[in-house]
Amino acid sequence: MRIRELNVVRKKKYNVSIALLFPSTYQASLSSLALQILYFYLNQHEELFAERIVSDINDGTRSIETGKSLAKFDYVLVLSSYELDYPVAINMMQKAGISPMRENRDKPIVIWGGSSPTANPWTLHRFADAVLRGEAEAFLDSLIEHMLSATEKKQFLNSLSSVDEAWIPGIKEEGIIGRVGNLDDAFFPLRQIQSLDIEPFLGRAFILEPSRGCARGCRFCMESAVLGARRERSLSKLISYIDEGVEVNNVSKVAFYTLSFFDSPTGERLLEYLVEKNLEGSVPSVRADSLDEHKVELIKRIGQRVITIAPETPSDKLQVLINKMISWDTVMDVARWCRKNNLFIKLYYMYGLPNENEKDLELIVSQVRAVRDIMGSRESVRVSIVPFTPKPMTLLWREKMLSLKELRKRERFLKERLRVYARIESYPPKLSRMQYEINMLGKEAWKYILGLANISIDGMSEAREVISKGGLEEIG
Numbered sequence: 486m487r488i489r490e491l492n493v494v495r496k497k498k499y500n501v502s503i504a505l506l507f508p509s510t511y512q513a514s515l516s517s518l519a520l521q522i523l524y525f526y527l528n529q530h531e532e533l534f535a536e537r538i539v540s541d542i543n544d545g546t547r548s549i550e551t552g553k554s555l556a557k558f559d560y561v562l563v564l565s566s567y568e569l570d571y572p573v574a575i576n577m578m579q580k581a582g583i584s585p586m587r588e589n590r591d592k593p594i595v596i597w598g599g600s601s602p603t604a605n606p607w608t609l610h611r612f613a614d615a616v617l618r619g620e621a622e623a624f625l626d627s628l629i630e631h632m633l634s635a636t637e638k639k640q641f642l643n644s645l646s647s648v649d650e651a652w653i654p655g656i657k658e659e660g661i662i663g664r665v666g667n668l669d670d671a672f673f674p675l676r677q678i679q680s681l682d683i684e685p686f687l688g689r690a691f692i693l694e695p696s697r698g699c700a701r702g703c704r705f706c707m708e709s710a711v712l713g714a715r716r717e718r719s720l721s722k723l724i725s726y727i728d729e730g731v732e733v734n735n736v737s738k739v740a741f742y743t744l745s746f747f748d749s750p751t752g753e754r755l756l757e758y759l760v761e762k763n764l765e766g767s768v769p770s771v772r773a774d775s776l777d778e779h780k781v782e783l784i785k786r787i788g789q790r791v792i793t794i795a796p797e798t799p800s801d802k803l804q805v806l807i808n809k810m811i812s813w814d815t816v817m818d819v820a821r822w823c824r825k826n827n828l829f830i831k832l833y834y835m836y837g838l839p840n841e842n843e844k845d846l847e848l849i850v851s852q853v854r855a856v857r858d859i860m861g862s863r864e865s866v867r868v869s870i871v872p873f874t875p876k877p878m879t880l881l882w883r884e885k886m887l888s889l890k891e892l893r894k895r896e897r898f899l900k901e902r903l904r905v906y907a908r909i910e911s912y913p914p915k916l917s918r919m920q921y922e923i924n925m926l927g928k929e930a931w932k933y934i935l936g937l938a939n940i941s942i943d944g945m946s947e948a949r950e951v952i953s954k955g956g957l958e959e960i961g
Contacts, residue, residue: 488542488549491679491735494524495550499534501632503527504548504558504593508565508573511539511549515678515685518692518742519564519599519621525674526625532633535562537678540573546581555581558593560632565599568608568920572937575612579938587614587654591638596628600711603662605877605924606652611931614638615645616652620697620712622671623663624650662711668697668718675730687767690740691730695723695751699744701772704808705797705835707876709744720751724758731764738765738788747775756783770795770833773815781822791867792823795833799852800845803838807881816852820859830860831867832907836895837887838873846895850902857906866907870899872917877924886921889914 488511505523507514514520514537527535536548538555546555555561555578563574575585584590588611597606597613598621606616617624627648635641645651650663665671677692696717699709718726727739739759746752746768759766766787773794784792796811797804804810816832823830834849849870857866872892875884887895892914903909919937923930 488683489681490549491681492676492733493550493678494528494535496528496534498531500532501534501560502553502558503533503535503632504553504555504561505535505537506555506561506563506574506577507537507539508563508570508577509539510541511680512683512685514539515680515683516687516692516740517564518694519566521674521677521692522621522672523562523564523625524678525676526621526672527629530629533629538577540577544580545577556583556593561593561595563595563597563599563613565597565601568601568923569916569937570599570601571609571612571923571934575934575938585612585935585938587612590614594638594641600708603711604707605927607927608923608930608934610654610928612934613654614642615654617648617663618650618652618660619663620665622665624648625672662713664713665697665716668694668716669722673726675726676733677730679734679736687740688738688765689736690738690765690767691727691734691736692740692742693723693726693730694718694742695755696743696745696749700748701745702808704806704880705873705876707879710876710878712744715745715748717749717751720754723751723755727755727758727762727764737763738767740767741769743769745775746771747780748772753780753783756780756787760786769793773811773819776819776822778822778825781819781826781828785826785828789828791829791831792819793831793833794819796852797833797835798838798841798845799848800841803841803845806839807835813852813855817855817859820856824860824865829865829867830856831869832856833869833871834899835871835873836899837892839881839884841895843898846898849899850906853903854906863906864908867910868903868907869910869912870896870903871912872896872914874917874921875924876920886918889918892918 507520524535527533536550538548542549578585594614596615596617597609598617602609602616603618609616631641631644635644642653642656646653646657649661652660696715698712698715700715767789768784770793796816797809799813820830853868857863860866875882875886896911896914900909900911926933
């Protein structure tokens with residue numbers, strides 16, 4: 486399949502070839518800031534050529550840039566944001582003729598990174614030659630140095646062990662999580678891959694990261710645990726990025742990528758700048774208690790039609806448990822501001838939290854009903870429900886996840902009652918259980934992951950049947 490793109494890199498002369506394996510669709514890859522950072526940082530070095538391989542282009546085995554087989558690269562860097570990326574990546578390697586087991590593989594050398602491998606590298610013990618933990622900008626220079634100097638796998642891994650962020654099975658099974666101190670000094674890709682044929686999830690836009698990390702301390706959030714303390718780029722730097730980024734990418738929209746957009750005055754000022762420059766924008770899910778009427782008006786003025794918030798639970802006791810206290814009145818205020826500005830509202834809720842009971846679930850229904858009453862119609866309210874999944878590095882990691890049977894029971898309870906008041910989306914409990922089981926198995930997860938990889942994985946539809954056919958439903 487031929488893809489027409491803006492800003493794609495092609496090289497004829499280079500010494501080291503790198504495959505950036507993105508175990509999801511091409512459309513999803515267009516919205517991955519991590520992929521953009523790796524692609525352009527590596528390719529600014531004359532001796533390196535990094536190409537992209539995604540699951541739904543060229544059979545998931547050959548690169549977008551040149552059609553080169555995954556098996557022919559010197560290095561494969563696998564980007565994994567969550568645990569169910571693992572079997573997809575393994576499946577892609579197997580189709581390309583690469584053994585997924587590190588002890589059976591000399592080339593290519595396979596290195597994993599991303600949020601989930603950082604939080605729990607042990608799950609990749611049999612697959613990864615190395616895991617690089619943390620933010621790529623913290624270790625890329627060291628990685629490049631070792632890639633250019635090594636002549637064979639053993640030499641490379643031994644030299645890579647000197648990198649603080651490197652976790653290497655059998656050699657160095659410890660290490661720090663690398664984080665960037667000053668984001669203003671960190672590399673940022675102003676030129677970004679723009680597809681001329683396929684619309685990204687966020688629309689054609691320049692992706693901009695105003696901040697990284699979070700200071701809120703939600704006890705269930707792995708992303709904030711991995712990224713650590715909140716750090717910001719300066720407003721002047723961000724404005725200069727916007728001015729150049731929209732020009733070199735030939736776009737008129739900025740998609741903001743951050744965990745907590747309005748946790749400082751910078752977020753509001755950025756939206757005011759977009760309005761001033763007549764640019765469109767996209768703001769991710771925001772803390773309800775960081776919004777006010779003016780910010781909602783600004784979001785409307787940049788062309789966004791939906792305000793997304795995550796109350797998680799209206800239950801006081803469960804809010805204390807997860808350390809995320811969003812008051813009932815705050816949610817109602819956001820609904821009123823959305824109604825006034827003719828915007829849709831989307832709400833995220835968790836179910837299956839420790840010590841949750843039917844009354845707590847009823848509170849979710851009551852809150853959504855109250856939001857619907859303010860918004861005026863069911864069609865203006867969207868609700869997404871997700872099972873609570875204990876994640877490594879979080880303060881709730883050691884809590885036991887509910888059985889699949891119980892999760893489905895609670896999911897049905899909510900869906901039956903909520904559909905009267907809102908349009909409902911529900912993340913499949915089986916997929917949440919799979920993530921939990923992979924992490925709970927740790928070093929022994931390789932058998933489970935390999936089992937998932939060895940079935941046809943197309944949107945994980947068949948993988949959902951694994952647990953019911955002898956999976957590990959009650960583990961942990």
